Structures are given as structure tokens and as C-alpha cells.
Amino acid sequence: MDYLELKITCLEDFREILIAELAEIGFDSFLETEEGVDAYAPEQEFDREAFLELIEKYKLPAQISWHESKMPKVNWNEEWEKNYDPIEVDDLVFVRASFHDPAPGFQYEIVINPKMSFGTGHHATTYQMLKHQAEIDHKGKRVLDVGSGTGILAIMAHLLEAQEIEAFDIDEWCVENGNENFDLNGLSTRMDIGTIREVNPQGKFDIILANINKNILLDEMEIYAELLDSKGFLLLSGFYTEDIEDLLECAAPLGLSLYKKNSKDNWAALILQKD
Numbered sequence: 001m002d003y004l005e006l007k008i009t010c011l012e013d014f015r016e017i018l019i020a021e022l023a024e025i026g027f028d029s030f031l032e033t034e035e036g037v038d039a040y041a042p043e044q045e046f047d048r049e050a051f052l053e054l055i056e057k058y059k060l061p062a063q064i065s066w067h068e069s070k071m072p073k074v075n076w077n078e079e080w081e082k083n084y085d086p087i088e089v090d091d092l093v094f095v096r097a098s099f100h101d102p103a104p105g106f107q108y109e110i111v112i113n114p115k116m117s118f119g120t121g122h123h124a125t126t127y128q129m130l131k132h133q134a135e136i137d138h139k140g141k142r143v144l145d146v147g148s149g150t151g152i153l154a155i156m157a158h159l160l161e162a163q164e165i166e167a168f169d170i171d172e173w174c175v176e177n178g179n180e181n182f183d184l185n186g187l188s189t190r191m192d193i194g195t196i197r198e199v200n201p202q203g204k205f206d207i208i209l210a211n212i213n214k215n216i217l218l219d220e221m222e223i224y225a226e227l228l229d230s231k232g233f234l235l236l237s238g239f240y241t242e243d244i245e246d247l248l249e250c251a252a253p254l255g256l257s258l259y260k261k262n263s264k265d266n267w268a269a270l271i272l273q274k275d
């Protein structure tokens with residue numbers, strides 16, 4: 001499969017937003033560089049019109065320029081090793097790759113070799129999901145991780161002593177990478193592939209984790225509500241602070257009420273509780 005590579009030059013402050021926006025339109029891997037971001041999309045999934053709209057939305061190319069080329073998909077491990085620094089989520093969680101030294105003093109340590117998947121804790125959404133998870137009692141609980149990426153949230157659930165964890169993602173590389181990360185962190189669960197409708201999880205869950213994007217969360221909210229046990233928690237992220245109201249409006253008639261909300265760098269995260 002051919003990949004489209006965009007080498008984007010842009011201001012440092014703009015990179016995180018840009019990566020999130022590109023992820024919405026078919027890009028599935030990113031490398032931050034000295035100049036900006038290298039972004040990669042499977043050629044057939046690249047939505048050129050949406051990309052041009054994005055450029056227009058941010059009044060680009062005033063802020064960025066880009067160079068487009070085609071390339072085969074490769075293993076990004078070496079590049080990641082150059083670019084990935086460990087991350088601390090407050091004093092609580094230390095996320096590192098297996099080639100980094102462990103850091104003593106943290107309650108939880110997660111080993112993520114990210115390759116091409118999203119989810120190291122660097123992004124504000126993952127960061128807030130990890131923090132919210134630590135505030136919810138996972139011990140002995142049944143947890144569903146929707147859009148698992150690197151598997152980081154499922155691994156956190158394991159560290160928080162969840163009893164049973166199901167995780168899935170639509171991206172086959174995430175599944176491959178996620179299962180490697182599960183092995184690295186002693187989690188025997190296998191990541192499944194597909195959407196929630198395709199995977200069709202059975203039974204009730206105490207906790208559902210979903211850090212995806214606004215449209216998918218709105219579309220799947222009813223399914224999350226059906227799968228949640230009474231008093232169960234739904235942890236959401238992947239949308240902007242200004243979208244919180246839309247999410248809450250969709251959740252309320254399904255018996256999901258606000259338990260906690262948080263924002264970081266204009267990225268929002270919610271904890272909802274089922275009646």
C-alpha cells in the first residue's frame with residue numbers, strides 16, 4: 001500500500017492542533033521534526049478536499065507550507081526512538097519506551113513502544129484520560145477500551161487492577177502494536193480489530209474508555225450507554241472544550257450524567273455516570 005507523506009513546516013504552537021486535525025482526515029502517523037510535522041496517510045484514505053479545507057480554515061499557507069510525496073509504508077521504530085521522550089502524567093504515571101530507563105517514584109509505569117499508533121500520553125486527550133482513570137476505582141471491574149491505539153488506557157486499567165479488559169481499534173497496525181505493548185506490560189488481553197458495531201462486545205461493563213473524536217463519540221454514545229452497567233462510568237476525550245455541551249446533550253437522554261469534566265490545551269475530557 002502506498003502512503004502519502006506530507007512534510008509540513010509550521011510554528012511549534014500549532015503542531016498539536018494540526019496533528020489532531022490531520023488525524024481526523026485520514027492521517028494515521030506523525031513525526032514531529034525540527035521544522036514542523038511529517039504526516040502520513042494511506043493514499044486511498046487521503047481526503048484531499050478535507051485537507052484543502054483545513055488549510056483554508058487556518059488561513060494557510062500563511063502559517064505552514066507542505067511538500068507531498070509518495071512512499072511505501074515502513075517501520076517507524078527507529079524514527080520513534082529518536083523522537084519519543086518519556087512523559088510524566090503529574091507524579092502519577094510515567095510513560096516510557098522499552099529503550100528508556102525506568103524512573104523510580106511514580107505510582108504507575110507504562111511501557112509503550114508506539115511505532116505508528118496514537119497514544120503515548122503526550123497528547124492532552126490521552127493525558128487527561130489517564131488522570132481520570134486514576135480517579136475511578138477499577139479494582140475487579142470489567143473495562144472496555146474503544147479505539148485503543150497503543151493500548152495505553154487498557155494498560156492503565158490493568159495497572160489499576162481491572163479484572164477483565166476488552167480493547168479494540170479499527171487500525172490493523174494499532175492492533176499489532178497494541179498487542180506488543182500489552183505483552184510488555186503483562187496484559188494477557190488481545191486487542192481486537194473493528195468498530196464497536198463490528199466487534200459487538202457482549203454483557204455489561206463497569207467502565208468504558210473512548211478517546212476518539214466528537215463525531216464518532218456522538219454516533220456511538222447510545223451503544224456505550226447500553227453496554228454500561230448501572231452506576232458505571234464512561235470516560236471520554238478527543239473533542240474540544242467548546243464541544244462539551246453537544247456531548248452532554250447527547251448523553252443526558254441516555255441516562256448518562258456529568259460526573260467530572262476537565263480541559264487541557266483546549267482538549268476536553270469527561271467522566272459520565274450511568275443512572
Ligand SMILES: C[S@@+](CC[C@H](N)C(=O)[O-])C[C@H]1O[C@@H](n2cnc3c(N)ncnc32)[C@H](O)[C@@H]1O
Pocket residue numbers: 117118119120121125126129146147148149150151152153168169170171174194195196211212216238
Ligand atoms: C485519539 S486515538 C486514542 C488512542 C488511545 N486510546 C489514547 O487514548 O491515547 C483514537 C484511536 O481510535 C481509533 N479509531 C478511530 N475510529 C474508530 C472507531 N470507529 N472504532 C474504533 N477505533 C477507532 C484510531 O485508529 C485511533 O487509534
